Amino acid sequence: MEMDTLNYQHGSILPFGTEVILKKVTDEEICFQTVKDQKMFRIHFTDQYRFQSIENYMRRLFTTDPYADLILGIRPATVEKLKRGIVEDGMTRQEVALAYGPPCAFKTPSEEIDTWVYWTDFLVSKKVIFNEGHVIEIITL
Numbered sequence: 001m002e003m004d005t006l007n008y009q010h011g012s013i014l015p016f017g018t019e020v021i022l023k024k025v026t027d028e029e030i031c032f033q034t035v036k037d038q039k040m041f042r043i044h045f046t047d048q049y050r051f052q053s054i055e056n057y058m059r060r061l062f063t064t065d066p067y068a069d070l071i072l073g074i075r076p077a078t079v080e081k082l083k084r085g086i087v088e089d090g091m092t093r094q095e096v097a098l099a100y101g102p103p104c105a106f107k108t109p110s111e112e113i114d115t116w117v118y119w120t121d122f123l124v125s126k127k128v129i130f131n132e133g134h135v136i137e138i139i140t141l
Contacts, residue, residue, distance in 0.1 A: 001041040014041070015083040016098040017067040027054060030061075051105040060102040070098065087128060091135045096128055103128075 001012070014034070023040070024031040030043045043061075045054065052060075063070070071079050074095060081088070082099040091099075093111065100118055107117035107125070116128045120140070129137040 001039060003041060003043040013083075013085040015085075017070055017083075020062070022062075025054065025058070030054070030058065051109065057105075087135060087138060089135050089137070093130060093133055096135060100128075 019035040020032040020041075021035060022030070022032050028045050030045075031040065033040050045057075074082070078091070078095060082095055085099050087096050087099045096116065097111070103111065103116040103118055108115070114130045116130070118126045118128065120126055125141050127137075127139045127141065128135055129139065
């Protein structure tokens, strides 16, 4: 399972809260394995799109927080949507980050701004627009 730091949204979804074991971390890649089914994943770092250290990237992508803490205060129906990678109007920044992962720093240099950009393919992007901390629109370009 090959991934890129641009966080293209295609292929299988690795749901938030999936327990993983880090296998290898270098300046060029992060390799990890899922505990439950032993699948191996590799995230490639593309130099021209790296706008943060690998340490900061890992802090945004991985957590040691228990699953119960991640979903605290989120309605069960919303949790099920997040696990399937579904984002919709009204969701919070935290919920979007759980469903889609952190936005790529190349197009979203700060998670405090009101528009997060994700790619679904090389030339296709998705903008998630927030107002007062909640999704008000999702635009596919």
